[in-house]
Amino acid sequence: MLPKAKTWDALQADFRWEIPAHYNIGADVSDKWAGTRRTALILTDDAGEETRRVSFAELSVMSNRLADILVRMGVARGDRIGILLPQALETAVSHVAAYKMGAVAVPLFTLFGGDALAYRLENSGARALVTDLENLPKIEEIRNRLPELETILVTDGEGALAPDAERRGIRPFWPTLARGYERFGAAPTTPNDPALIIYTSGTTGQPKGALHGHRVLLGHLPGVEMPHRLFPKRGDLFWTPADWAWIGGLIDVLLPALHHGVPVVAHRMRKFDPQRAVDMMAKLKVRNAFLPPTALKLMRAADAHNPELKLRSVGSGGEPLGEELVAWAKDRLGVTINEFYGQTECNLVVANNADLFPPKPGSMGKPVPGHRVAVIDTEGNELPPGEVGEIAVRRPDPVIFLGYWHNNAANTEKLRGPWWLTGDTGTVDEDGYFWFRGRADDVITSAGYRIGPAEIEECLMTHPAVAMAAAIGVPDPERTERIRAYIVLREGTHASDGLADEIRNHVRTRLAAHEYPREIRFVAELPMTATGKIMRRTLREAARNET
Template sequence: MTASFGIDYEQEVANFTLEIPERYNFARQVDDYAATHSDKLAIVFKTEPADEGQTLTYGELSKRSNQWANVLASQGIGRGDKVLVLIPRSVDAYVIYLGLIKAGAVILPGSEMLRAKDIEYRVEHAGVKAVVAYGGILDQVEAVRGKSSTLSTFILLGGEQAGWQSYADLMNGQSDQFTSADTAADEMAFLSYTSGTTGGPKGVIHTHSWLYAHQRIAAEYWFDVREDDMAWATAGPGWAKWIWSPFVSILGRGATAFVYAGKFQPETYLQLLSQHPISVLCATPTEYRMIAKVDGLDRFTLKALRSACSAGEPLNREVIDTFHQHFGVTVRDGYGQTENSLLVGTFVGLDVRAGSMGRPSPGIRVAIVDEDGKEVARGEVGDIAVDRQAPILFKGYLNDPERTAKAFRGDWYITGDQGKMDDEGYIWFEGRADDIIISSGYTIGPFEVEDALVQHPDVAECAAVASPDPERGAIVKAFVVLKRPEQASDAKVKELQEHVKVLTAPYKYPREIEFVESLPKTTSGKIRRVELRSLEKSRKH
C-alpha cells in the first residue's frame, strides 16, 4: 500500500506493468495491513451530521470479518457458494463483504431497492445458496421463499424475524480468528447484475484478480486514494460502484472510509465535507450538479478536500468550474462499466478537456472501432472498445454464452457506448449505441420498464427511452398505447408509475409518460426506440 502522488501520465503509461499473482484474496491483503496498523481508523460512519456515529479500526474490522467468516463456515457456506447481499450503507456492509471474500464465497451485490421479481431472477439464475438482508427488504425476499431449490439460508441484519437467523446472534461468541481461503486469482469473487436491452439482467463475472487490478489502476491513478486520506465515495452497497470505490479502493489503499447513510441533501453534504477531514471525494454527476446549485457556496470551507472525481455520465463544464472557483478542486471525470473498471479518466496530473471523458487508463488499451472491429481515424465516431485481454475486464456473463459472445468483436470488448478520440488521445462521449438508459448514474434496461408496464391490464404496448434531463442527465420516459385511449389522464400516469414501482426497483419507474396512438416500428415489427429518443432530444434542446 504505497502512497500515491501526482503522476506524469505519459511516463506512467509508457512504464506501466501489472503482474497479477496466481493466488490472491483481497480480504487477506486487508488483514495483512491490519496486522501492522490495528489502531488505524478503517471506517467512520454517520447517519446524521450531528450524531456521534460509529468508527471501526482496521484491527476491529479484521476480527469482526473473521467472526463473520466463521459464521459462514458454521452455515456450510464456503468456496464458490453464491450469496445475495441486500443491505444499505453501514459498518456491517464492510464486515459482511470482507468475511464473504475470506470464505471464498461469491458475492451477489443487490440494491435494497430490488423487488421480489428482481430477487427471484437472481436467485434462480445464479443458484443462490444464502441471502443476507436487512429489515426493509424482508417482504420482498419472503415473496420468493420456497420458489428456489438452492436457497436455504436466510440471515437478517438487525432485528428478529421468524424464519430468519439473526446476524447479531450468529456473530455472538464466534472466534475472531480465521484463515482466509487460498483463492486462485481466476476464481469468481463477484457476480454483479446489470441491465440489458432485451431479456433479464446479465450476471457479470469478476474474479479475484479484478480486485487486484482495480486497486493498481483506478484507486491509484484516478480516485487518488492515499494511505493518510479520509475518503468519501457516496455509492451504496448493491452497486458495482460501491465495490469500486467505497470498498476496494479505500481499504485496498489503507485509507479511512467515510460513510454517510442519511438522505442526500446538497447542503448536508457540504456540511459534512466542512466538518470532517475528508480529503478525497467520489460522487455522482447528479450530486455534484445539485451541490453546485446551492446558494452561498462561500459559506462552506472544505479545508481538507484535495481531490474529487465523478463517474456515471459526463459532467458539464459549469459544475467543474463552480467547484474549482469555490473550493479550489477540479472534479475529474471517469468512465467505466459493471463489466470492467475505470477504462477512461481524467487522471491526476492530466489536463482537463471540457466535455471529454479523459484518456485511457494506464495499462489498458482502449480504442474507437468500426463495425468490423478496426480502429477508425482520429476524430471519427465509432464504438468505444477495450482489448479483450485487459486485466480489468469481466470473464463473461453467467450462463449466457450468447450474450457474452455478442459483447465481443474480434480482439475487442464493445462497451455499447460510442465516442471519438482526438489527436491527443482524449476520448469524447457521443452517446449509447444501444437503448440502455443511464439516469443519475443508474443503468436501466428499457425491457425491465416495458415488461412491468405491459403487465398492467390497461396497457396495450409501450416503449421506454432516455429523455434528456438537466439534473439527472436523463430520465426514463415511457410512450404508452392504452387499450382504451379515452383512459389517458394525469391520474392514469400516476397509476402506471406506482404499478412499475411495485414490480421493479423504484429507480426504474418512468418519470414521464406520454400516451400515444401507436409506436414507430420496423417492417419486422420491432419498436424503433431510436426514433423516440431522437424525438425527445429534439424537444428538449
C-alpha cells in the same frame, strides 16, 4: 499501484501489472492492516454524525468469525451469498467474509422491490443472504421462489424475529457471528477465481450478472488512483453517496480504499440531500469523494457549499458533466472534478487527472495506465481520430469481468477479435482524449446524421430553466428519426410553449441545426436506473406505444 511519475506519459511508460499467482480480496483489504491501529470505517447516524470508528483489526476478526460460521452452516467455496444492506459495518464485514471463504458475493440494492430481488437471487442461486429487518419482509414474500436460499442472517434481528425464524433458517447476525472463531485461513484463491456478481442496471432487457474474479480489485486500482490525484496520500478519507451494492460504491471506493489502508465513511442517505452531504463531508473532513453526475447536478441546483470543506479529489463517471457543472464544482467544492469512464463489466479504463494533463470539458480523459482502449469499427479495426465507432478494451485485461453469469450468448456478443466491446460509441481526438457519444442503442439517426444524446442533453442542461434532460430519437417519415427532449424544469419554473421554443433555440444556436430537439416534452421526472442513469430505452418504448 501507479508508479510515482510526474507526467501521464511517464505513468504509461513505467506501469507494470503485478498480479500474483494467488490473491484473495478479503485477506488483502482487512488482514493486511490488522496489525496496525488504522481506522477502516467511520460509522455515522442518519444525520451524518460520527458514531463509531472500526479498526482494520476489528474488521479482520469480525469477517473471520462470519466466514467461519457460514462454513459451519454449510456454505461452501463458490456458493453465492446475497448482501441486501445499505452502507453499514455489516455490509463490509459480509463482503470481506465472503471473499475470505472463496464464496461469491452478490450485492443487492435495498430499494429493489420483490420481483427485482427474486430475479437476482434466483438467477445467482444464492445459498445465503445477509439483510436487515427493514428488508426482511420483501424476502419473506418471495422465499417460496428461492429454493436454494437456506440461510438468512438479519443484522438487527436479535429479539425481533418470529419464534419459528430459526426453523426457517433465519438467524440474528451478531449473536450468530459471535459463535465463530476469531481466526480463519483465507481460501487460496487465484486472481481468476469468482468473487463477485454485480447485476447490470437493466437498461436493455433483464439484468445480467457480471461475474468478476478476485483480480477485479487489482485491475481497478490504477483507475481509482489516477482520477483521485495519485491516491492515496497522508490524511485521505473517502466517501461516496453511491450505494455499496453498485460497482461505483463497492469497487471504486470501499475496497480500493481498504486495500490502501485508507478509512471509508459509511453513511446511509435514504434520500440524497445536497447541502447535508456537503456539510457532512466538511464535518468529517472527507478528502476524497466519488460523486455521481446526478448528485453533482442536485448539488449545483441547490448551490450546496460549505467554507469548511477540504476535499482533495473528486471523481465522477456515468454521464458527461459539461463545462458549467465542472466550473461550479471548482468554485463551490474547491476542486477540479476528474471525470472517468467504465462499466460494471469493465470499469475505470479511461480517466482524467488535472495534475497530469489539462482536462478538456466533456471528455472522459485518457486511457488509464495498464489499459489499452480504442475506438473501433465493425470489423475490429482501430479508427483514426475524429471518427465515430465503438469504444473497446484490448484483452487480456485484469479489470475485464470473467463473463455473464449463465449467459454465454451475451458473452459472445461482447467480443470482436481481441477486443472487448463496451456497447458505447465515441471518438478519440488527436491528443488521445476520449469522447463519449452515447450507448450504441441510444444513437439517433436523423437526416443521415448519427447523433449521440449526451451532447444534446449537456447543452439542454446549460439552459437556466432545465434541471434534468434526456434526448431520444422517435420515428419520422422524412428524417428516419427526429429528436425529442424530455425536460424536468427547475423549481419555480413553469412549462409553456414559449419556454419550449426558447429551449429549442438554445440548443440550435449552440450545437447544430440537425441536433436540436424538434419536440420538447415537459415531465415531472425521468426514468432512472438505481445507479442514477437515465433509462432512454424506457422513453423510447413509451414513444413507440404512442403510435
